[in-house]
Amino acid sequence: MNKRGAVGEEPLFEQIIFIILNVLFIAVLMTFVSSASDGTGVYEQSYSKQIALLIDQAKADTNIIVNMEKAVEIANKKSWQRDKIVQIDELGKQIIVRLAPNGGYVMHYFSGYNVSIKGDLNNSDVLVLEVKDAN
């Protein structure tokens, strides 16, 4: 009787392991896909390129207004400080957009004008950049 019972239990145990492994596999895959598909990297890239091109195109004494609604939404989701989303390195003439703590995207601009962030992303979804003549 015992022998029969042992043989009968084997497939059931195997089935349980099989189901657990399948669920685990699907869970890991879903986590990966959902974390990759929020588009953080793509948004970082597109925002930094858009802002760099706007700076390059701007004439002196211009204010550039960029809608950062999606960027702010992602940053909030990733618990990232809103005031650190856009950083301008005046010396290196580069703009860095970070929507998450684990990295960002950098773009250079060729404009020699002084560029500074005028608005505060903590209070609004709009980024205001001030372009002034360096002379």
Place this chain on the structure above:
Amino acid sequence: MCLFLKLKMLTKKGERYLSPWWFFVLALIGAGIVGGVLMFYSAHIDLRSVEADILAGRVLDCLDSNGFVLTEYNTANFDIFKTCGFSREAFSSGNLFFFKVNLSDSSGNSVRVMSAGPMSFDKDCDVGASTKAKSYPVCATRTVSILYLDKGILKEGSLTVKAGSNQQGGRVGAI
């Protein structure tokens, strides 16, 4: 069906579910999904042609003053960076941006040529335009008819601006 029966026979008793084939199929599906997602979401946005066009436009905007070349352009101490509001550092380091301005007379002879950035871009642009070369710069060329002063005489000529960009952008690590 035949293959399935063979596989079923090959798997030992008690390995109907956790067979090596199952793990293989799982790995294959996983790799396919991960690869597909990574390929889709790591899309690169190439804006070099737009950047080159903006640069050419800005140089032209700066040097063309209502159909006349800026009078300072033909002087020896003309500083294009200061006059046009370009960053000297952006053109001298990183091999990212380039422009070449050629003022020529009505018969096509160069009166004054001025350039900034890596000179290799001048030739690389032609290579990049004729072949599919990802790491070669992308350029834009603009030409306008223009009037200029040569030893006090007003002459007609053309101003050609060739601008190039090879900026791909890049990811930076955590702070």
